[in-house]
Amino acid sequence: MNNKPVVTLISKPENMLKTVYTACRTCYSADSPEQIYTAAPDDDAKMLKLIERVISSGHYSTIEHVQVSFAVSNVSRALTHQLVRHRHASFSQKSQRYVKEKGQFDYIIPPTIERDPALKEKFTVFMEQIAAQYQEFIDAGIPAEDARFVLPNAAASSLVVSMNLRELIHIANLRLCTRAQYEIRLMTKLMCDALDEKWLEPYLVPKCKRLGFCDEDKSCGLVPGRVHAG
Amino acid sequence: MNNKPVVTLISKPENMLKTVYTACRTCYSADSPEQIYTAAPDDDAKMLKLIERVISSGHYSTIEHVQVSFAVSNVSRALTHQLVRHRHASFSQKSQRYVKEKGQFDYIIPPTIERDPALKEKFTVFMEQIAAQYQEFIDAGIPAEDARFVLPNAAASSLVVSMNLRELIHIANLRLCTRAQYEIRLMTKLMCDALDEKWLEPYLVPKCKRLGFCDEDKSCGLVPGRVHAG
Amino acid sequence: MNNKPVVTLISKPENMLKTVYTACRTCYSADSPEQIYTAAPDDDAKMLKLIERVISSGHYSTIEHVQVSFAVSNVSRALTHQLVRHRHASFSQKSQRYVKEKGQFDYIIPPTIERDPALKEKFTVFMEQIAAQYQEFIDAGIPAEDARFVLPNAAASSLVVSMNLRELIHIANLRLCTRAQYEIRLMTKLMCDALDEKWLEPYLVPKCKRLGFCDEDKSCGLVPGRVHAG
Amino acid sequence: MNNKPVVTLISKPENMLKTVYTACRTCYSADSPEQIYTAAPDDDAKMLKLIERVISSGHYSTIEHVQVSFAVSNVSRALTHQLVRHRHASFSQKSQRYVKEKGQFDYIIPPTIERDPALKEKFTVFMEQIAAQYQEFIDAGIPAEDARFVLPNAAASSLVVSMNLRELIHIANLRLCTRAQYEIRLMTKLMCDALDEKWLEPYLVPKCKRLGFCDEDKSCGLVPGRVHAG
Numbered sequence: 001m002n003n004k005p006v007v008t009l010i011s012k013p014e015n016m017l018k019t020v021y022t023a024c025r026t027c028y029s030a031d032s033p034e035q036i037y038t039a040a041p042d043d044d045a046k047m048l049k050l051i052e053r054v055i056s057s058g059h060y061s062t063i064e065h066v067q068v069s070f071a072v073s074n075v076s077r078a079l080t081h082q083l084v085r086h087r088h089a090s091f092s093q094k095s096q097r098y099v100k101e102k103g104q105f106d107y108i109i110p111p112t113i114e115r116d117p118a119l120k121e122k123f124t125v126f127m128e129q130i131a132a133q134y135q136e137f138i139d140a141g142i143p144a145e146d147a148r149f150v151l152p153n154a155a156a157s158s159l160v161v162s163m164n165l166r167e168l169i170h171i172a173n174l175r176l177c178t179r180a181q182y183e184i185r186l187m188t189k190l191m192c193d194a195l196d197e198k199w200l201e202p203y204l205v206p207k208c209k210r211l212g213f214c215d216e217d218k219s220c221g222l223v224p225g226r227v228h229a230g
Numbered sequence: 231m232n233n234k235p236v237v238t239l240i241s242k243p244e245n246m247l248k249t250v251y252t253a254c255r256t257c258y259s260a261d262s263p264e265q266i267y268t269a270a271p272d273d274d275a276k277m278l279k280l281i282e283r284v285i286s287s288g289h290y291s292t293i294e295h296v297q298v299s300f301a302v303s304n305v306s307r308a309l310t311h312q313l314v315r316h317r318h319a320s321f322s323q324k325s326q327r328y329v330k331e332k333g334q335f336d337y338i339i340p341p342t343i344e345r346d347p348a349l350k351e352k353f354t355v356f357m358e359q360i361a362a363q364y365q366e367f368i369d370a371g372i373p374a375e376d377a378r379f380v381l382p383n384a385a386a387s388s389l390v391v392s393m394n395l396r397e398l399i400h401i402a403n404l405r406l407c408t409r410a411q412y413e414i415r416l417m418t419k420l421m422c423d424a425l426d427e428k429w430l431e432p433y434l435v436p437k438c439k440r441l442g443f444c445d446e447d448k449s450c451g452l453v454p455g456r457v458h459a460g
Numbered sequence: 461m462n463n464k465p466v467v468t469l470i471s472k473p474e475n476m477l478k479t480v481y482t483a484c485r486t487c488y489s490a491d492s493p494e495q496i497y498t499a500a501p502d503d504d505a506k507m508l509k510l511i512e513r514v515i516s517s518g519h520y521s522t523i524e525h526v527q528v529s530f531a532v533s534n535v536s537r538a539l540t541h542q543l544v545r546h547r548h549a550s551f552s553q554k555s556q557r558y559v560k561e562k563g564q565f566d567y568i569i570p571p572t573i574e575r576d577p578a579l580k581e582k583f584t585v586f587m588e589q590i591a592a593q594y595q596e597f598i599d600a601g602i603p604a605e606d607a608r609f610v611l612p613n614a615a616a617s618s619l620v621v622s623m624n625l626r627e628l629i630h631i632a633n634l635r636l637c638t639r640a641q642y643e644i645r646l647m648t649k650l651m652c653d654a655l656d657e658k659w660l661e662p663y664l665v666p667k668c669k670r671l672g673f674c675d676e677d678k679s680c681g682l683v684p685g686r687v688h689a690g
Numbered sequence: 691m692n693n694k695p696v697v698t699l700i701s702k703p704e705n706m707l708k709t710v711y712t713a714c715r716t717c718y719s720a721d722s723p724e725q726i727y728t729a730a731p732d733d734d735a736k737m738l739k740l741i742e743r744v745i746s747s748g749h750y751s752t753i754e755h756v757q758v759s760f761a762v763s764n765v766s767r768a769l770t771h772q773l774v775r776h777r778h779a780s781f782s783q784k785s786q787r788y789v790k791e792k793g794q795f796d797y798i799i800p801p802t803i804e805r806d807p808a809l810k811e812k813f814t815v816f817m818e819q820i821a822a823q824y825q826e827f828i829d830a831g832i833p834a835e836d837a838r839f840v841l842p843n844a845a846a847s848s849l850v851v852s853m854n855l856r857e858l859i860h861i862a863n864l865r866l867c868t869r870a871q872y873e874i875r876l877m878t879k880l881m882c883d884a885l886d887e888k889w890l891e892p893y894l895v896p897k898c899k900r901l902g903f904c905d906e907d908k909s910c911g912l913v914p915g916r917v918h919a920g
Contacts, residue, residue, distance in 0.1 A: 531723035
């Protein structure tokens with residue numbers, strides 16, 4: 001079993017750059033957005049020159065006009081419980097209430113356990129025991145939504161998640177931090193890779209790389225801690 | 231001068247239906263969203279059969295995965311002040327602080343005034359006076375952001391606005407109501423027309439058509455008022 | 461062990477009614493909100509007469525000005541994963557990454573299992589096995605955030621959750637529905653009870669009681685299903 | 691006529707600090723939030739020691755549990771059109787559709803005009819002309835919602851606005867910037883003053899003071915511009 005998140009970009013807007021370009025210019029132009037859109041340069045590099053200047057000034061509202069959708073699977077319920085805390089995103093997640101697990105459920109093994117063969121064996125055997133206990137409740141007529149109370153955080157889930165580029169930057173800034181859980185860091189990295197937009201790369205980084213300092217209580221030491229104002 | 235909103239759909243996702251279909255099935259399926267997406271039927275009608283059942287059950291979260299962008303122009307600042315109250319949408323609006331009006335600014339005449347030639351004439355002349363007063367302040371060295379204090383609600387604005395389909399339905403339910411301002415009703419109607427997705431039409435209606443009753447304090451009489459619970 | 465959610469109202473605004481009353485009147489009055497606030501009647505009944513008319517017309521924005529905070533504990537992670545999907549609320553939840561479980565962790569037994577002594581016994585014994593397995597990983601030096609991968613959905617969590625009254629109504633409308641998970645229904649009921657505001661009671665009901673029809677795919681039969689428009 | 695925003699704090703939660711303290715400790719404690727709340731120190735300084743450490747680490751979610759409400763009046767519609775762009779806040783604003791102006795409407799004079807007696811005189815006279823034109827339309831039977839199309843950005847408005855402390859910090863960071871419109875800067879400053887919570891003061895500052903650099907395209911020079919990453 002592959003033990004890593006699977007991330008696929010399944011949807012993005014037609015005309016991504018042209019939409020952002022039109023939004024950027026609408027704020028400062030006497031032309032209407034229809035006119036701006038129609039007259040937009042065919043050359044991506046020309047559009048990016050404007051877009052990059054606007055975004056580097058922190059005016060992220062202009063990239064809210066681009067929403068992207070990812071299909072994500074093979075992630076633990078530990079991860080998804082964190083992921084759905086992001087409130088500027090849309091989620092459609094596989095339901096443990098309505099979808100009954102059949103036989104051995106899929107699960108994620110944390111690397112700290114996976115790399116030790118004895119612990120990995122214990123983990124795997126225990127997942128089998130959980131599956132058996134779950135099945136026993138199902139066989140006794142307990143509905144899936146209640147039998148799942150024995151299912152572990154390790155149980156694999158899958159979901160469609162959509163967010164605009166501003167939120168993706170926000171998620172990257174938080175979840176690429178070395179203080180984030182390893183699995184959500186990996187999933188976030190895979191999202192950024194799947195998007196594959198070079199112009200966004202300077203923003204799809206841990207927050208410390210944007211701030212120039214670390215504001216976490218316990219820094220990983222990658223950049224200096226902040227000197228607090230006030 | 232055309233006195234009506236101009237609305238153009240400038241962006242929507244690739245694979246709109248396939249994305250919603252994948253989201254709908256992900257919740258209730260043992261398959262991963264990647265698998266669902268790949269195996270989605272080529273036939274729109276088949277996908278819509280599922281989608282329509284899910285949405286008619288009020289599970290609107292699945293259509294949040296589709297965001298659309300409109301270029302809107304020739305709308306009054308009276309309209310835009312209302313429009314930006316919708317908090318689940320993204321806006322990039324022409325700035326009166328940074329864009330100086332040159333000569334006669336564009337403006338919108340309300341139909342109640344437009345249909346009376348004498349009042350229309352008064353309105354038009356007064357807009358010219360405002361433009362002259364604005365220009366006088368500009369010429370005296372007052373910055374645009376302050377000179378604009380004399381500009382009227384009638385002044386035309388333009389913007390790029392993006393929202394997901396759930397929010398579009400919400401806006402349609404509120405703003406197609408006959409109690410809404412005529413201009414924002416018209417703009418909303420034009421948005422729905424520009425989107426041109428037949429399957430959404432039963433939802434892109436005034437709220438009373440969905441509820442079966444009117445919950446406004448003063449009903450227009452189209453449908454019966456509600457009998458309050460409790 | 462008590463097997464039910466524990467809900468306490470820990471914070472609400474000073475002047476709840478006066479704030480909503482001021483908001484309601486501000487929209488329709490030539491007086492400033494300061495004047496309205498200062499001149500507000502001392503009599504709750506008089507303020508409620510206005511408030512109830514405004515809310516019954518669906519103008520819920522006026523009750524967004526009131527936010528309330530609940531301390532919630534003894535709820536399963538199955539519940540909290542659902543609860544945090546509400547995006548118009550604020551959450552501070554006990555972290556399984558940072559808080560190590562000591563000895564037997566607290567857990568919730570679903571009633572379908574609890575009412576059958578043999579199944580309950582199996583469930584309880586299995587929770588002990590999970591605790592032992594968790595402890596074994598901890599003892600082997602695995603960090604809490606990874607050892608928790610064996611912890612079940614049944615594991616008890618606790619959190620502080622805040623939301624405005626509009627969102628509370630929304631949550632009640634969805635989560636008091638008989639189709640909602642039993643535990644989140646119970647927690648929602650306890651929140652409404654803890655708030656204890658009589659004037660809100662007609663709104664803190666399953667959505668079908670407000671709509672007059674059920675829009676779920678499978679109705680519980682309490683009220684008639686809808687006849688679809690369009 | 692006073693030419694400045696009037697801001698009054700009309701509502702805040704009971705137990706502001708205790709609520710935030712409980713939220714902060716809930717994340718990292720084996721105790722339930724009820725227990726934490728009940729055992730909270732009576733001493734504000736002790737609670738603040740914890741709170742300040744959590745917030746300075748950027749964990750602003752804990753102060754979302756505190757929402758505050760302001761009555762704001764004597765602000766221009768130019769200001770309110772900007773203010774309502776903040777999407778994490780709740781607004782109840784005086785309606786120009788439903789509230790008819792009687793006689794001379796209140797208005798705001800920008801300081802650049804006010805400080806020049808000749809320009810101020812022109813401005814004042816012009817406001818009288820607008821009031822007369824508005825009245826003429828009203829007298830001709832035009833509804834207020836259409837007659838208001840001649841009313842200027844300078845027209846005074848008033849509203850109740852509520853937001854949580856995280857959003858207040860966000861608004862302060864943006865709107866106390868010298869690049870913001872003078873009037874909204876002033877209103878924001880008055881909000882911070884009205885709140886009067888010493889422990890928040892280091893956060894209620896222009897963003898540059900928190901970042902250590904200016905990310906605006908055109909810096910005012912208060913702090914150095916950023917050296918861009920990437």
